[in-house]
Amino acid sequence: xxxxxxxxxxxxxxxxxxxxxxxxxDLFVARGYAATRLEDVAQQAGVSKxxxxxxxxxxxxxxxxxxxxxxxxxxxxxxxIAARHEGSTFALLEKLLNNWWLRIGRTxxxxxxxxxxxxxxxxxxxxxxxxxxxxxRCRALLGAALRRGMADGEFRPxxxxxxxxxxxxxxxxxxxxxxxxxxxxxxxxDPQHYLQLHMDLLRQGLSRSQV
Amino acid sequence: xxxxxxxxxxxxxxxxxxxxxxxxxDLFVARGYAATRLEDVAQQAGVSKxxxxxxxxxxxxxxxxxxxxxxxxxxxxxxxIAARHEGSTFALLEKLLNNWWLRIGRTxxxxxxxxxxxxxxxxxxxxxxxxxxxxxRCRALLGAALRRGMADGEFRPxxxxxxxxxxxxxxxxxxxxxxxxxxxxxxxxDPQHYLQLHMDLLRQGLSRSQV
DNA sequence: ACAATTAATGACCAACCGGTCATTAATTTA
DNA sequence: TAAATTAATGACCGGTTGGTCATTAATTGT
Numbered sequence: 001x002x003x004x005x006x007x008x009x010x011x012x013x014x015x016x017x018x019x020x021x022x023x024x025x026d027l028f029v030a031r032g033y034a035a036t037r038l039e040d041v042a043q044q045a046g047v048s049k050x051x052x053x054x055x056x057x058x059x060x061x062x063x064x065x066x067x068x069x070x071x072x073x074x075x076x077x078x079x080x081i082a083a084r085h086e087g088s089t090f091a092l093l094e095k096l097l098n099n100w101w102l103r104i105g106r107t108x109x110x111x112x113x114x115x116x117x118x119x120x121x122x123x124x125x126x127x128x129x130x131x132x133x134x135x136x137r138c139r140a141l142l143g144a145a146l147r148r149g150m151a152d153g154e155f156r157p158x159x160x161x162x163x164x165x166x167x168x169x170x171x172x173x174x175x176x177x178x179x180x181x182x183x184x185x186x187x188x189x190d191p192q193h194y195l196q197l198h199m200d201l202l203r204q205g206l207s208r209s210q211v
Numbered sequence: 212x213x214x215x216x217x218x219x220x221x222x223x224x225x226x227x228x229x230x231x232x233x234x235x236x237d238l239f240v241a242r243g244y245a246a247t248r249l250e251d252v253a254q255q256a257g258v259s260k261x262x263x264x265x266x267x268x269x270x271x272x273x274x275x276x277x278x279x280x281x282x283x284x285x286x287x288x289x290x291x292i293a294a295r296h297e298g299s300t301f302a303l304l305e306k307l308l309n310n311w312w313l314r315i316g317r318t319x320x321x322x323x324x325x326x327x328x329x330x331x332x333x334x335x336x337x338x339x340x341x342x343x344x345x346x347x348r349c350r351a352l353l354g355a356a357l358r359r360g361m362a363d364g365e366f367r368p369x370x371x372x373x374x375x376x377x378x379x380x381x382x383x384x385x386x387x388x389x390x391x392x393x394x395x396x397x398x399x400x401d402p403q404h405y406l407q408l409h410m411d412l413l414r415q416g417l418s419r420s421q422v
Numbered sequence: 423a424c425a426a427t428t429a430a431t432g433a434c435c436a437a438c439c440g441g442t443c444a445t446t447a448a449t450t451t452a
Numbered sequence: 453t454a455a456a457t458t459a460a461t462g463a464c465c466g467g468t469t470g471g472t473c474a475t476t477a478a479t480t481g482t
Contacts, residue, residue, distance in 0.1 A: 011448055011459045035245065035333055037439060048461050053441070118329030120391040122246055131395035162400055162408050165388070166381050173380035176387070180331040184342035189373055197373050205416030222429045222478055248469060259431050264471070 017055050017065075019045040025066050029111030029179065033063060033119040033126065064129055071112065074103040075137050082141055089149030090203060096141070097171070097195065105175065105191070113172055114179040139164050149206070156208040170198045228266050228276075230256040236277050240322030240390065244274060244330040244337065275340055282323065285314040286348050293352055300360030301414060307352070308382070308406065316386065316402070324383055325390040350375050360417070367419040381409045 023044035027036045038059060042052040056062040078096050085092045104110055120127035142164050149155035174194055182188065234255035238247045249270060253263040267273040289307050296303045315321055331338035353375050360366035385405055393399065 009447070009460060013459070016459090031333060032329070038441085039439080047459095049441085050443085050462065051460050054459070059440070114328060117325060117387055117391040118243070120395070122242060124394070127392055127395050131392055135392065135395075158408065159404070161398075162405050165384070165400065165405060166409050166412060169384035170377050170380035173376070173384055176328055177376070180328040181338055181342055181346065183335070184331070184338050184346075187372075189376065193370070194373050194376060197369065198377050201377060201412070201416035204418075205412035207415075220430060220477070224429070227429090249471085250469080258429095260471085261432065261473085262430055265429070270470070 016045070016047065016051065020047070020052055020055060020062070021066055021069055024062050025070065025108050025111075028063065028066065028115055029108055032115055033059075033123060038062075060123075060125065063126060067112070067130065067133065070109045071104070071134055074100070074109075075134065075141075077103065079137070079141060082145060089145055089152070089154050090206070092145055092148075093202075094199065096145070097199070100171075101191075101195070110175045111179045114176045117176065138168070142168065153208055155206045158206075167202065171195070227256070227258065227262065231258070231263055231266060231273070232277055232280055235273050236281065236319050236322075239274065239277065239326055240319055243326055244270075244334060249273075271334075271336065274337060278323070278341065278344065281320045282315070282345055285311070285320075286345065286352075288314065290348070290352060293356060300356055300363075300365050301417070303356055303359075304413075305410065307356070308410070311382075312402075312406070321386045322390045325387045328387065349379070353379065364419055366417045369417075378413065382406070 020041065023041045024036075027041050027044065030036075038052055039049045041062070042049045045052070052062070056065065078099055081095055081099060082092060085095065116127065116130045120130075139161075143160050146155065146158070146160050146163055146167075150157055150160075174191055178191070231252065234252045235247075238252050238255065241247075249263055250260045252273070253260045256263070263273070267276065289310055292306055292310060293303060296306065327338065327341045331341075350372075354371050357366065357369070357371050357374055357378075361368055361371075385402055389402070
């Protein structure tokens with residue numbers, strides 16, 4: 001039916017998974033989980049749909065692999081940073097934010113939080129996975145930092161669990177906005193500037209002594 | 212084919228649109244725009260799919276009608292509150308937040324921001340509509356308040372456009388969280404408590420004089 | 423009572439997509 | 453070189469859904 005062997009059908013067992021994961025990240029982030037067709041993922045990775053199923057059991061496994069390969073290592077890195085840190089707790093918050101920006105915020109992985117928010121209700125399996133693997137660890141990390149800051153009097157006393165949410169919210173919204181309605185807005189804001197203002201408000205808002 | 216007139220086929224031209232809009236809001240919020248089947252909307256409103264198309268041209272028109280009927284009136288209300296307000300600007304922010312909570316935050320409409328974020332990329336038509344009708348007006352309202360607070364020295368000087376985003380972020384994330392991954396979290400936080408903490412941080416973070 | 427009007431129905435269509443599997447062919451082994 | 457192995461393919465299946473339209477029947481007017 002098609003011209004014989006016009007397709008350069010090469011066997012590259014080692015490279016396929018990585019290329020499929022990269023294509024999957026791109027398309028999942030651009031279109032969401034449900035709306036991403038596996039045939040498109042395969043095509044963008046330069047293989048056929050059948051080949052994708054050779055390397056990943058199904059759509060869900062493919063998605064989980066994207067998270068595992070891309071997000072979890074950065075989390076481990078930030079946990080390491082917190083463990084090694086000496087100095088003011090606010091400086092630790094800045095370090096964590098900075099590394100997060102370099103490894104997630106400015107990369108394609110920045111689209112994952114919006115995707116999870118968007119699909120959580122329709123794919124509870126995925127939501128559970130993401131909550132346990134990513135969110136709970138993030139919260140634990142930030143919670144420990146806040147406790148540290150309050151314990152030595154750098155921060156004023158606050159409900160830790162609630163404060164975690166309030167503090168992370170603008171950071172998450174930055175990503176969510178840029179991956180959803182930002183295209184409708186007349187002008188794009190500078191993310192560095194946005195994060196700077198958030199940290200400014202936070203420095204003054206958290207402080208115990210009114211500097 | 213089916214038992215004759217077992218169905219209580221009643222003609223209720225006046226009531227149908229409202230009932231269809233209520234059902235649509237419920238399902239759109241629960242499942243998202245793309246994943247909501249119009250047959251389910253019709254069924255929940257007690258009519259057949261054909262009847263839905265008698266009152267709304269298509270899925271998009273149905274969704275826009277939900278926004279128009281439910282969200283825009285509240286926006287007008289808040290614009291009115293701001294116009295009439297006298298007293299400190301921070302008190303105005305509290306008034307606006309309070310009315311927003313009563314009319315949107317604690318109702319089913321609270322699910323709309325998550326829906327828009329989730330579907331914006333795949334339905335640019337809808338995103339444009341929402342940005343122009345809702346978001347730009349919200350931003351204008353908050354921007355005017357911030358300008359007022361800075362002009363009379365109550366707030367310290369900040370980049371208005373960026374501050375709008377940073378300040379709204381935790382409020383939006385409250386809704387987004389509750390309509391997405393909250394079901395995975397072990398314990399539910401009290402939204403009033405969350406908003407209170409946000410306003411506390413903000414009062415101290417925005418203030419010029421260090422009270 | 424009977425015809426005219428129109429609200430309401432639901433079978434149907436075309437398009438779409440996750441996942442399967444028999445077939446093809448690149449590569450390795452002997 | 454020939455046989456064995458396995459990477460890669462793509463036609464196909466079952467299930468789904470937005471939207472259409474010919475038909476049915478509730479209501480209204482005379």
